Amino acid sequence: MKDLLTDFTARALRYTEGIGERSVTPSPDALQQLAQFDEALPNAPTDAREVLRRLDEFGSPATMAITGGRYFGFVTGGTLPAALAANLLAGVWDQNGAYRVMSPIAAKLEDVALGWMIELLGLPPGAGGGFVTGATMGNLAGLAAARHALLRRQGWRVEEDGLFGAPSLRIVVGDEVHASVLNALQLLGLGRERIERVPADGQGRLRAELLPQLDAQTIVCAQAGNVNTGALDPLTEICSAAHAAGAWVHVDGAFGLWAAACPARAHLAAGLGEADSWATDGHKWLNVPYDSGLVFVRNPDDLRAAVSVTAAYLPTTGEREPSHFIPEMSRRARGVEIWAALRSLGRQGLAELIERCCQHATRFADGLRAAGYEVLNDVVLNQVLVSFGNDDATRRVIAAVQADGTCWCGGTIWQGRAAMRISVSSWRTTEDDVERSLAAMLRVAKTI
Numbered sequence: 456m457k458d459l460l461t462d463f464t465a466r467a468l469r470y471t472e473g474i475g476e477r478s479v480t481p482s483p484d485a486l487q488q489l490a491q492f493d494e495a496l497p498n499a500p501t502d503a504r505e506v507l508r509r510l511d512e513f514g515s516p517a518t519m520a521i522t523g524g525r526y527f528g529f530v531t532g533g534t535l536p537a538a539l540a541a542n543l544l545a546g547v548w549d550q551n552g553a554y555r556v557m558s559p560i561a562a563k564l565e566d567v568a569l570g571w572m573i574e575l576l577g578l579p580p581g582a583g584g585g586f587v588t589g590a591t592m593g594n595l596a597g598l599a600a601a602r603h604a605l606l607r608r609q610g611w612r613v614e615e616d617g618l619f620g621a622p623s624l625r626i627v628v629g630d631e632v633h634a635s636v637l638n639a640l641q642l643l644g645l646g647r648e649r650i651e652r653v654p655a656d657g658q659g660r661l662r663a664e665l666l667p668q669l670d671a672q673t674i675v676c677a678q679a680g681n682v683n684t685g686a687l688d689p690l691t692e693i694c695s696a697a698h699a700a701g702a703w704v705h706v707d708g709a710f711g712l713w714a715a716a717c718p719a720r721a722h723l724a725a726g727l728g729e730a731d732s733w734a735t736d737g738h739k740w741l742n743v744p745y746d747s748g749l750v751f752v753r754n755p756d757d758l759r760a761a762v763s764v765t766a767a768y769l770p771t772t773g774e775r776e777p778s779h780f781i782p783e784m785s786r787r788a789r790g791v792e793i794w795a796a797l798r799s800l801g802r803q804g805l806a807e808l809i810e811r812c813c814q815h816a817t818r819f820a821d822g823l824r825a826a827g828y829e830v831l832n833d834v835v836l837n838q839v840l841v842s843f844g845n846d847d848a849t850r851r852v853i854a855a856v857q858a859d860g861t862c863w864c865g866g867t868i869w870q871g872r873a874a875m876r877i878s879v880s881s882w883r884t885t886e887d888d889v890e891r892s893l894a895a896m897l898r899v900a901k902t903i
């Protein structure tokens with residue numbers, strides 16, 4: 456074990472120390488070397504150090520340099536040092552995070568981290584929550600709680616009796632609803648197309664004045680952080696209209712929920728705490744390792760009734776059992792890294808991380824505009840959408856930026872137009888990273 460971990464440490468250091476200078480995308484040579492993994496399963500065992508050597512020699516060069524500070528794809532951040540170290544130690548611990556009796560420490564850190572996040576994000580003090588794989592599962596769990604609560608009020612036991620013959624529920628979404636919410640509706644038997652869509656404005660925000668007549672059989676799916684523009688729905692208006700009618704509001708806040716933890720941006724999330732359920736990610740803006748998502752529900756009993764597994768052999772105590780608030784049983788102890796990230800940043804460090812990313816995004820937008828390119832969104836958070844002329848030119852610039860390797864940005868379609876999407880979500884991104892990336896974008900774009 457000692458030799459193996461010593462070897463591991465040296466390899467991990469070599470990887471992290473070189474990450475800021477290497478190409479963000481793997482080289483063609485590195486991709487070719489992936490063929491090394493095309494081998495028959497060996498009959499005989501192999502020494503663990505040899506396995507690690509192969510993984511590092513042929514695997515590390517084929518990674519995307521996500522932790523290097525110049526990766527701007529998919530709204531995903533890097534990993535904070537404390538979160539990485541906590542993840543590694545938790546790996547050494549090998550705890551099963553399902554029940555308190557299986558891991559007292561995993562359960563404890565979940566309790567603490569949940570309390571901190573509820574306060575940081577301005578959620579109702581009595582809210583409950585669970586640690587899931589990502590916002591997709593967070594949306595599923597939150598909407599399951601909504602389904603439970605609305606049907607329960609009508610005397611229907613959906614968990615026991617299913618949806619056949621149940622009273623009808625209406626689902627209202629903004630036109631810019633994220634695909635993962637539709638996926639949750641599909642899994643919950645609520646139907647991905649059996650929805651009422653409300654038009655969105657030019658930034659992708661649900662237009663609250665166009666909400667249909669709501670009622671107590673309606674779940675309204677709002678969004679905090681449009682995946683393209685970063686815009687947050689008008690949550691105060693949505694929640695007050697919904698609650699006046701007895702409807703439920705679920706907020707998909709995969710990354711945008713964290714705006715609430717930053718005093719300079721919190722106005723964007725006004726009204727957030729009025730909703731009934733929320734989903735967010737740890738592996739996006741909080742910068743913890745994959746996979747890490749969260750669900751919060753105003754009344755923890757609704758979440759528990761909707762998702763928990765019950766069987767006679769499973770332990771229950773008077774305290775919060777992690778597994779009672781998520782659809783899974785055995786799982787890794789995700790709360791450890793969330794605790795470590797929050798404990799290392801503190802309230803101020805988290806606010807600074809969020810604000811720094813937003814300011815970097817503004818700098819990108821200013822630099823691109825100054826060079827004559829069109830920024831398609833109001834840069835209010837960490838997202839920038841830029842067009843380099845017509846759709847074909849934009850697509851060619853995106854491909855060339857990715858091939859250049861200085862930084863990495865993805866593409867999208869925004870309101871019918873192709874755009875390059877810059878998501879600044881990493882604690883590691885510095886002003887120098889932004890300037891180098893901007894220079895590379897402009898250099899590449901000039902050649903197209």
Ligand SMILES: *Cc1c(COP(=O)(O)O)cnc(C)c1O
Pocket residue numbers: 530588589590591592633635636680681682707708709710736748
């Ligand atoms: C990323 C994202 C999701 C899905 O989150 P995963 O962590 O990938 O499951 C859902 N909604 C929004 C707005 C997102 O940005």
